[in-house]
Amino acid sequence: MAYFARRFAFFLATLWAAVTLNFLIPRLQPGDPAEAIVSRIGGKGQAVDPAQLEAVRTMLGAPGGNLFEQYVRYLGAVFSGDFGVSYSYFPYSVTHMIGEALPWTLVLVGVTQILSFVIGTLLGTWAAYRRNTRVDSVITLGSTFVGTLPFFWIALLLIYVFAITLRWFPERGGYGGGSSPGWNWLFISDAFQHSVLPGLALLITGPIGWIIGMRNNMVQSLGEDHARLAVARGLPERRIAITYGARIAILPNVTGFAIALGSILGGTVLVETVFNYPGMGRLLLESVSNKDFPLMQAIFLFTTIGVLIANFLADILYGFLDPRVRKAENS
Amino acid sequence: MSTPAPAVPTPSRNTQTAVEQGHRSGMRGRLLGRQPGWFAILWRNRKCRIGLLILAGFVLVALFAPVLAPYDPRSNDFPTSLGPTGDHWLGTTVQGEDVFSQLVVGARTSLIVGLAAGLLSTLVGLVIGLTAGYAGGWVDEILSFLINLGLVVPALPLMVTLAAYSPVRGLWLIIFVISVTGWAYGARIKRSQIITLRTRDYITAARFAGDGTARIIAREIVPNMTSLIVVGFMGAALAAIGGEAGLAFLGLGDPLTVSWGTMLNQASLGGAMITGQWAWLIAPGLTLALLITSFTLINFGIDALSNPHLREDG
Numbered sequence: 001m002a003y004f005a006r007r008f009a010f011f012l013a014t015l016w017a018a019v020t021l022n023f024l025i026p027r028l029q030p031g032d033p034a035e036a037i038v039s040r041i042g043g044k045g046q047a048v049d050p051a052q053l054e055a056v057r058t059m060l061g062a063p064g065g066n067l068f069e070q071y072v073r074y075l076g077a078v079f080s081g082d083f084g085v086s087y088s089y090f091p092y093s094v095t096h097m098i099g100e101a102l103p104w105t106l107v108l109v110g111v112t113q114i115l116s117f118v119i120g121t122l123l124g125t126w127a128a129y130r131r132n133t134r135v136d137s138v139i140t141l142g143s144t145f146v147g148t149l150p151f152f153w154i155a156l157l158l159i160y161v162f163a164i165t166l167r168w169f170p171e172r173g174g175y176g177g178g179s180s181p182g183w184n185w186l187f188i189s190d191a192f193q194h195s196v197l198p199g200l201a202l203l204i205t206g207p208i209g210w211i212i213g214m215r216n217n218m219v220q221s222l223g224e225d226h227a228r229l230a231v232a233r234g235l236p237e238r239r240i241a242i243t244y245g246a247r248i249a250i251l252p253n254v255t256g257f258a259i260a261l262g263s264i265l266g267g268t269v270l271v272e273t274v275f276n277y278p279g280m281g282r283l284l285l286e287s288v289s290n291k292d293f294p295l296m297q298a299i300f301l302f303t304t305i306g307v308l309i310a311n312f313l314a315d316i317l318y319g320f321l322d323p324r325v326r327k328a329e330n331s
Numbered sequence: 332m333s334t335p336a337p338a339v340p341t342p343s344r345n346t347q348t349a350v351e352q353g354h355r356s357g358m359r360g361r362l363l364g365r366q367p368g369w370f371a372i373l374w375r376n377r378k379c380r381i382g383l384l385i386l387a388g389f390v391l392v393a394l395f396a397p398v399l400a401p402y403d404p405r406s407n408d409f410p411t412s413l414g415p416t417g418d419h420w421l422g423t424t425v426q427g428e429d430v431f432s433q434l435v436v437g438a439r440t441s442l443i444v445g446l447a448a449g450l451l452s453t454l455v456g457l458v459i460g461l462t463a464g465y466a467g468g469w470v471d472e473i474l475s476f477l478i479n480l481g482l483v484v485p486a487l488p489l490m491v492t493l494a495a496y497s498p499v500r501g502l503w504l505i506i507f508v509i510s511v512t513g514w515a516y517g518a519r520i521k522r523s524q525i526i527t528l529r530t531r532d533y534i535t536a537a538r539f540a541g542d543g544t545a546r547i548i549a550r551e552i553v554p555n556m557t558s559l560i561v562v563g564f565m566g567a568a569l570a571a572i573g574g575e576a577g578l579a580f581l582g583l584g585d586p587l588t589v590s591w592g593t594m595l596n597q598a599s600l601g602g603a604m605i606t607g608q609w610a611w612l613i614a615p616g617l618t619l620a621l622l623i624t625s626f627t628l629i630n631f632g633i634d635a636l637s638n639p640h641l642r643e644d645g
Contacts, residue, residue: 010479017480025492148623150573152580153595153616160604160612265485270577274599284488285581288495300492303485311483 003319003326011312018304022297023074027067083298088290094298097283102302104174105279108195109268112202117257119203120210121250127211128218128249129241140215143208151267155201155274162197169197172276198275202267213256217249251322258314265303369557372635379632385625393439400432404589412606421610425601430611433589434618440590441622444506444575449568451510453517456563460521461548465529471522478522481515487577494583502585509574517563524559528552562633569626576619591615 077083083094127139163171175190218241221227227244269281276282280299287295319326373379392399402409407427414422421430463474493508494500528534529552537547553560578584579592580599594615598604603611 010476013476014480014483017476018484021484026496028496144627145624148627149620150576150595150616150623152577153619156595156599156604156612156616160609164604265488267487269487269491269581273581284491288491288583291495293495296492296495300488303488304483307483307485 004316007312007315007319010315011308014308014311015305018301018308019075019078020071022301022304023071025300026293026297078301083301084294086287086292086295088287088292088295094295097295098280098298098302101278101280101283104277105268105272105281108198108202108277108279109264112199112206113257113264116203116206117210117253120207121214121253123207124211124214125218125241125246125249127215128222128245129238131215131219131222136215139211143211146204147208149205151201151205152270152274154204155198155271158197158201159274170194174278194275194277198271198277201271201274205267206264209256209260210253213253214246214249217252218245221245221248251318254321255314255318258311265307373629373632376632376635378628379635382625382628382630382632385621386629389438389442389622389625392435393442396436396439400429400435402429402432404428404432404436412601412608414608415610421614422608424597424611425603426597430594430614433594434591434614436589437591437594437615438618438622440502440588441572441575441619443502444509444590445568445572447503448506448509448513448571448574449564451506452514452567452571453560453564455510455514456517456567457521457560459514460518461525461552463518464522464525465544465548465552474518475522478515478518481512482519484512486512486574490574490578491581491583494578500583500585502588505575505578505585506571508578509571513567513570513574517567520563521556521559524556525552528555558633562630565626565630565633569623572619572622591619 081095086092086094086097089097123139123143127136130136159171162168170193174194175187222241222245227240230240230244265281268279269284271277272279272281273285280303284296284299284303287293287299373383405428407424409419409423409427409429411423411427412425413419416422419429419431421434423429424433459474459478463471463478489512490508493511494504497504534547534551537551542550575584575590576592576595579590580596582596584590584593584596586593592615594611598608598611598615603609
C-alpha cells in the first residue's frame, strides 16, 4: 500500500509543480507580464485592443495584487476549469478550442502508440529469440538506422511520395471539404484516409524504442539462472523464450511507455504541423504564431497534466505487475 | 558480425572491481598505464572509428564553412526555385538562395548547438545528479523530485512555450531552452551511479584518510564515472541537435541563423514538394541523419570503453 500512496503523493506534487510552472513561465520576463505580452501582440506603435488585454489578464489571473494573491486567484481559476477566452478564436473559450482539438490527437496518438508498442514488443521478442542471427541483425541495425532519421523529415518524404507524387492519400488536414465532423460514414472514412500518412509517420519511428528495449531486456533475462535451469530441464525453446524471457522483459517497457509519452506528445507537434492535422500539437503551434498566449498556456498545461496522469496510471499498473517495485520502495 | 544494440551504459562489475583492487594496492597509475588509452579503445572499435571519421568530416566542414560554401547562404541574387544545376549543386530556394551553401553553413549551427547545449545540460545533470546521490536525505528527495519532474514534462511543448515568450530568439536562447528541457535524463543516471559508488570501500577509505567531500567527488568518484559522463554528453548533444532541428522546422528557431531545420521549414513552406525540388528536401534531412548516425556509432565505442566485454581487439 505504501508504494501506491507514495506514487499518488508524487502525482499530486508533480501536478502542483506543473500548474505552478505554468504560472511562473509568463512571469519570468521582466516587467508587468500582461503589458509585455500585450505589447508583443500589438507590435510597435499599434493600439492595443482592450479585449486582448482582458483575455491576457484573465489568463494571468492578475488584475493587480501581489504575486501571492495572483497565484491564489490563478489556482482558483485553474481548478474551476476557467482558462479564459481564446484571443485568436474570439469569442470561443480556450477550453472549447482544446475540446475541439483533443479527440483528433487522442485517436491518432492512442491508436499509433498501442500499435507501436505491440509491433515493437513483438519484433524485439523475435530478435531476442533469434539472437545473434541474421534476423537479429536486420531488426536491430534496421531500427537503429531508422532511429537516426529526423522524424519530421520522414513525414515530409511521406507527403512527397504518397500524397504529391502518387496521389494515394490526401496531403494535409484532418478531413476533406465535403464532409463535416459527426458520426456518419462519409466523415469517418474521410478522416481515416487523412490519418493514414500521419499515422504511418508515427508508426515508422514509434516501435524503435520498444524493439531495442525488449530485445536487450529479453537477452538479459534469458541469460539469468532461472532461464538456464529451464534449458537444463529440457523445456521447449519457444516456451522458455515466452515464459522465462519475454514475460520478465516486458516489465520495464511498461514504465518506459509512460516516460515516452512526453516525447510522443512532442512528436505530435511536429507530425500535426507537417500534415496540418487539426489536433493539440497544431493548435499549440497556431497559438504561438497567433500570439494567443491564453490558449498556448492552457495547451501546455493540459498536455503536461495528460502526461502526468498517464505516468501515474503506469506506475500503478507497474506496482501490480511487479511486486519487486513495491518492496524496493518500502525498504 | 555481432550486433551489440545500443545498450544502456552499465559499467560492468569487472571494471569496477579491477579499479578498486588497483586503487587499494596503490597502483592505480600503473593500472591506467597498462590499459590502452581511451582514444585507442575507441579507435579499435570499427563502428566507432567510422563514426569518428564522419564526425571529423562534419567538424572540418563546419570549421571551413565560409571557404567551402560557394556563395553567401543568405544572398538571394539567384534565379528562384531551381533544381540541381552545375552552378547550384542542390538548386536554389524559393527566395533564390543557394541550397548547397546553406547546407554547408548549417553544419556549423548543428554542431555549435550540439556542443553547447550538450555541455550545458551535461553539466547541470552532473551537478544535480552528484549532489542528490552524494548528499542523500532530504536534499536527495527534493532534487529527485526535480529530476522526475524534468523527465515527465513534455520537452517539445515546453521548448515551444519558452521560445514563444522570448522577444529575441537568438541561437543562445535556443541552446538555453534545449538545455533546460534536456538535463533530467542524465541527472537520473548519474544519481543512481553515484549511489552505488558512494558505499564502496575505496570511498570509505578516502573518507577515513581525511579527504573532504569535494576532493572525494573530484578525485575518487568523477574519474570512475567518465564513460557515463561522456555517454551522457553524447546523448544530450544528440537530443540538442534534434531539438534545434525540430524547433527550427516549426519556425521557432533563430531567424538569423541558417540551420538544417530552417532549411526544411523553408523547403516545406516554399513548395519544394510541388516544384519537385527533391534535392532541397532530401539533403538537409540526410545530413542530419548522417550526423546522428555518427554519434550513434561513436556510442558503440564508448560502451566498449566502460565495458571491456564489448571491445573488439585488433
